[in-house]
Amino acid sequence: MSGEQNTPPGSTRRRAIEYFLGGGILATFASFLYPVLRYVVPPPVADLGVNEVVAGKVGDLKPNSGAIFRFGSSPGLLILTSDGTYQALSATCTHLGCTVQYRGDLRQVWCPCHNGIYGIDGRNISGPPPKPLTAYDVHLRGDEIVVTHKREA
Amino acid sequence: MIAAILRWLDERLHLDDLIAPFRHKTVPVHRLTYWYFFGGITLFLFGVQVITGILLLLYYNAGANEAFESVQYIMTKVRYGWLIRSIHSWSANLMILTAFAHMFSVLFLKAYRKPRELTWVSGMLLLFLVMGFGFSGYLLPWNTLAFFATKVGTAMVGQVPIVGQPMMIFLRGGPQVTGATLIRFFGFHVAVLPGLVVVLISIHLFLVQRLGMSVPPKIEAEWVENPSARREMKFFPNFLLREMMAWYVAIGVLGALAAIFPWNLGVKADPFGSAPAGIKPEWYFLFMYQTLKVIPSKVWFVDGEVLGIVGCGLAGLLWLLLPFFDSEPPSRPKRWITGLAIFALMYVAGMSAYGFLAK
Numbered sequence: 001m002s003g004e005q006n007t008p009p010g011s012t013r014r015r016a017i018e019y020f021l022g023g024g025i026l027a028t029f030a031s032f033l034y035p036v037l038r039y040v041v042p043p044p045v046a047d048l049g050v051n052e053v054v055a056g057k058v059g060d061l062k063p064n065s066g067a068i069f070r071f072g073s074s075p076g077l078l079i080l081t082s083d084g085t086y087q088a089l090s091a092t093c094t095h096l097g098c099t100v101q102y103r104g105d106l107r108q109v110w111c112p113c114h115n116g117i118y119g120i121d122g123r124n125i126s127g128p129p130p131k132p133l134t135a136y137d138v139h140l141r142g143d144e145i146v147v148t149h150k151r152e153a
Numbered sequence: 154m155i156a157a158i159l160r161w162l163d164e165r166l167h168l169d170d171l172i173a174p175f176r177h178k179t180v181p182v183h184r185l186t187y188w189y190f191f192g193g194i195t196l197f198l199f200g201v202q203v204i205t206g207i208l209l210l211l212y213y214n215a216g217a218n219e220a221f222e223s224v225q226y227i228m229t230k231v232r233y234g235w236l237i238r239s240i241h242s243w244s245a246n247l248m249i250l251t252a253f254a255h256m257f258s259v260l261f262l263k264a265y266r267k268p269r270e271l272t273w274v275s276g277m278l279l280l281f282l283v284m285g286f287g288f289s290g291y292l293l294p295w296n297t298l299a300f301f302a303t304k305v306g307t308a309m310v311g312q313v314p315i316v317g318q319p320m321m322i323f324l325r326g327g328p329q330v331t332g333a334t335l336i337r338f339f340g341f342h343v344a345v346l347p348g349l350v351v352v353l354i355s356i357h358l359f360l361v362q363r364l365g366m367s368v369p370p371k372i373e374a375e376w377v378e379n380p381s382a383r384r385e386m387k388f389f390p391n392f393l394l395r396e397m398m399a400w401y402v403a404i405g406v407l408g409a410l411a412a413i414f415p416w417n418l419g420v421k422a423d424p425f426g427s428a429p430a431g432i433k434p435e436w437y438f439l440f441m442y443q444t445l446k447v448i449p450s451k452v453w454f455v456d457g458e459v460l461g462i463v464g465c466g467l468a469g470l471l472w473l474l475l476p477f478f479d480s481e482p483p484s485r486p487k488r489w490i491t492g493l494a495i496f497a498l499m500y501v502a503g504m505s506a507y508g509f510l511a512k
Contacts, residue, residue, distance in 0.1 A: 036208065038232040
């Protein structure tokens, strides 16, 4: 830094070499880092296209009870209400992602992690959940209970 | 900025005292100096193994039903997974190669003699451990070749008199090579061996640091005759920078090999399938494998297999303790040891080539 006039001849060349060397090393490290960064991010899960699952068979569930089923890569909750209708919801709590359960004694859906309560239709009633549970369509095909995503209106 | 942080640390921890020995360390400069690089390159490749190994652990799944599929997943689905695995495999092979080069160079340059006997012993133990890494890591993808190589390799351990059978059961986690073996080898490969290697590397480097670099007797004699020919360079930064250039070349070779010849995965192991024809171990075990093949099944009244395995074991032990058979400087190194070293190098190279070419 001191005395630009006193720079010995050749120091610009030296600096150029240093830039080339430093730049080359930086580029090398960047070329290591890029694949590693891409590598550590897991590839997307393939089974996102699931639109329809068989959640169970008629007669598996007693009235006023619920059961967890697999809907693609996430859990769903199938409820048979005491009046005999089926209801299917996403079982992932909208608060912090715990898996909810049906409580026959409350006739409500309950998340044990932070005491969140939802109605049978998925509406968030009390506790921390900020949003309702996604409701799915249920229909019967023979004795199979088929759950599908709700059609966008 | 960095200077300020260093100063802050130095004020508190007196790091300068720690670095001081490195500043004083010198490396002799002569026509054979380049052999001093191989230990450092081996260490560097070990570093590559640690990093790529940790990355592979992000997706690898040990277990007979998952291992092959998880490696397949790494190779086909994970971005750059093929590259990381290929680098891990290639770096492993290069590391064994450079470790052998390092060992033979130390042998021929007579660097193992007093006071460096323990450096040699720790280095030989590291070489055995590195081969253990190779053997255990080879099984982890759970493909047919690895499965049968492990079967044969552990069966060889079982041939050792008296302790062989219990050792084989210990290695296999049962009488047969199964998923239990895979879990064990995984544990050895990622926990037991790395721990041992880190301890031994620390000892090895401490000894190298403590004792300084050895000068080959011939060159030492030349220097004694002509003191003005004696040359050294500072380890830090002169030698280290040259070493780093060697590492840079190693990285280039590694990247090129991994990209041009990606390591293939083979076929998933079927414990009830029959062994494929032409099955051979990895190249660094070939010389032992071929030795066992050429020994007749009965030598006098001794079982050929047992003879070969016990012979290999004794040869390994002799190698480990080699410095204790040689004379102490300044007397001349023993001729027969040099002869034995040349014979060993030719034997390993020749048997490997024979094993490679043999049907």
